[in-house]
Amino acid sequence: MSFKRNLISMLSGNFGKIFVQTLFFFLFAKLLGVEDFGIYSAVFALVSVAAPFSGLGYGNILIKEKSEKDNSINLNFSNAAFVLKLCAIFLSAFLVVITYFIFGNVVSIYFVILLCINELFFQRYLELMGQCYIAIERMQHTATIFITSSLTRLIPLSALPFVENKLITWVYIYSILLFLVTLIFRIRLKSVIVKSKHSNKKIKNDLKESIYFSIGLSSQNIYNDIDKTILGKLGTFEFVGLYSMAYKIVDVTFFPAKAVLGTTYPKFFKLGSYGGRATLKLTSILALSLFIYSIIASIIILISKPLILFVLGDSYNSLYNILPFLLLIPILRSLHYPVADAITGMGHQKVRSFIQIGIAIFNLVISVILIRLDQRLVVLSSLVS
Known part of the structure; x- marks a missing residue:
């Protein structure tokens, strides 16, 4: 499939997403409501930090080797799936303990x-x-x-107006739908992936590089999300809800850019083998x-302030005390994300x-220092990092 058609597919998929x-x-x-949404956001942020380690970046090895050497992806997929299962079990158990330690009952x-099983596996x-x-x-x-x-996250919301314990009801239905969807896509993937036994030797050989991919992604999530967990511990869940919604609007704003970056990501590996000039040209254009x-x-x-506040309701009236400052983030990301992908593509x-x-x-x-002084200063910590 041509680069143009792939770009259109990724853009349409990301716009749908x-x-x-x-x-x-x-x-x-x-x-x-803003307080319960704050609770969800504080926990979800902690899970998001751990998520890149659930699989240890072996999926990136799969893309890299297919782009560079046109190797069969069967073995790499089996290795990645095996590592994912082990990591998901360990991380889920670890995060359950950590979450209880931070937030108690x-x-x-x-x-x-x-939530851990859903997001980490x-x-x-x-x-x-x-x-x-890809x-x-x-x-x-x-x-x-x-x-x-x-959609597996969205569909369960239809039941929430009729129940009291909304978070638990949502996560139960989400779990069932996600299991079924994963099963269906795995069956479909059999036309592409031939079942293969994982190789402990190759897993070991790829471990160092794959961990670097995980560290990179987890580090991004730390400076994007961990402040929400810290806010949940040191601030109020109401402010966590406001801040999380503002940050989510920022993330949604950047999704089309991420679609473009996702499509060009394999290109950086190919151009990296030709030297820095070709990579620099693509980076500059991006x-x-x-x-x-x-x-x-x-x-x-x-x-769009009037429309957004109308949709969210009165409990989010203070949202635009935070959001205008956070909108600087996608502008900064647009400059450093292409550079980061270029560094990876050149083997660094x-x-x-x-x-x-x-x-x-x-x-x-x-984040810890500023939030202890005043929870509103969390906005500053997001911008400076």
Whole structure:
């Protein structure tokens, strides 16, 4: 399939995902109310930090080797799936304990267990299958996975107006739907992936590089999400709800840019073998295009204030005390994300990972310091890191 058709597929998939996720978060936030939405956001942020380690980046190895060497993806998929299962079990158990230590009985243990299983195994398994289709450049299937996985979160909301314990009801229905969707896509993937036994030797050989991919992604999530968990511990869940909704609007704003980055990601590996000039050209074009888009998108969000507040309801009236400052984030991302992908494509994922680790540690420390002074200063910690 041509690059143009792949780009269209990824853009349409991401726009579909944007629409579904935007609808989900707005409806979920409205149905739960700002405080319960804050509880969900604080826990989900912690799970998001751990999610990249559930699989240890072996899906990226799959894409990388297919792009560089056109190797069969059967063995790499089996390795990635095996590692994913082991990591998901360990991380889920670990996060259940950590969440109880941080929040105590405020958060239902059943909610945490099911959310961990869903996000650390089933959603990551869907992501791995999507990476298989990216590797073989059938991105229309990846787009379908994106949209369907988002729908598993949205559909359960239809039951929430009729129940009292909304969080638990939502996560139960979400778990059932996600299991069924994962099963269906795995059956479909059999036309692409031939069942193969995992190789402990190759898993060991790829471990170092794959961990660098995980560290990079987890570091991103730390400086994007961990402040919500810290807010849940040191601040109020009401403010967590407001801040999380503002941040989610920022993320939704950047989704189309992520679609473009996702499509060009394999290209960086191919261009990396030709030297820095070709990579620099692609990086410059991407950065300029995404920068212009981010400015336009941020302006649209600002002028949409009456509509957004009308949809969310009165409990979110203070949202625009936070959101205008956070809209600087997609503009900054548009400049450094293409550079980061270029570094990876040229074979310097280790360098990228160490840079991201440094930023993550800085964000963690400054978030704790600023939130202890005043929870509203969390906005500053997001911008400086």
